[in-house]
Amino acid sequence: MEISSIKAWAEADRPREKMINQGRHTLTDSELLAILLRSGSGSESAVELSRRILQSVQNDLTRLSRLTVNELSKFKGMGNVKSITIIAALELGRRRRLAEGTKNTKISSSTDAAELFLPDLSDLLYEEFWILLLNRANHIISKIQISKGGVTGTVVDPKLIFKAAVESTASGIILFHNHPSGNKQPSDADISLTKKLREAGNLLDIQVLDHIIIAGNSFYSFADEGRL
Numbered sequence: 001m002e003i004s005s006i007k008a009w010a011e012a013d014r015p016r017e018k019m020i021n022q023g024r025h026t027l028t029d030s031e032l033l034a035i036l037l038r039s040g041s042g043s044e045s046a047v048e049l050s051r052r053i054l055q056s057v058q059n060d061l062t063r064l065s066r067l068t069v070n071e072l073s074k075f076k077g078m079g080n081v082k083s084i085t086i087i088a089a090l091e092l093g094r095r096r097r098l099a100e101g102t103k104n105t106k107i108s109s110s111t112d113a114a115e116l117f118l119p120d121l122s123d124l125l126y127e128e129f130w131i132l133l134l135n136r137a138n139h140i141i142s143k144i145q146i147s148k149g150g151v152t153g154t155v156v157d158p159k160l161i162f163k164a165a166v167e168s169t170a171s172g173i174i175l176f177h178n179h180p181s182g183n184k185q186p187s188d189a190d191i192s193l194t195k196k197l198r199e200a201g202n203l204l205d206i207q208v209l210d211h212i213i214i215a216g217n218s219f220y221s222f223a224d225e226g227r228l
Helices: 015-022 029-037 046-056 061-065 069-073 080-101 110-121 158-167 188-204
Strands: 128-134 140-148 172-178 207-215 218-221
Touching (some): 015 029, 029 046, 029 080, 061 080, 110 128, 110 140, 110 172, 128 158, 140 158, 158 172, 188 207
Parallel strands (some): 172 207
Antiparallel strands (some): 128 140, 207 218
16 A cells, blocks of 8 residues: 655644644644654655554654663654654653743742653653752752662762752752652662651751652652651
């Protein structure tokens, strides 16, 4: 069966024309992806190639963002240039969410805090440890990365955490790290570290308000579970 190219479609069905005439919000994920790809292969259009790629990750954009250049290039019709284009576009979207997340933000719940870090940590293949520094009104002072590790853990130095807090005159800290495995339950090491940092914070009059574990699109809050 001959596969028609996008150029042969009715103008209203072509992704670029559809965006111009109807707006970007009317496009499906596969149509948006097709605009980035620009072309498919000899046997399928860019939209069909996009659908095939999205189906491989169960239409989950977070899972798509985890694919490497080599993994994307394995799809027929893809190559390094197209793969890099997709990864770059997803990274720009992540950075936009990150930039918007900290502007004049007050943290009132674990959900408020977790939503700030989901763009950072939800799709990583290795562990990172971050802190969120807050003033007395629980407004954000800054977000700081403390360490980066491997798949199973990362080393956390309490001195670096409280040095940053003291220098910023923070009144409160929220701890964050991710579990690449997707299991949001804290390990024994997570529990021990949380206790150690909470006790150190009490000595400095800097309250550890929560420790949040990001696992995919979900999270675990020590505060919500009554473990602080």
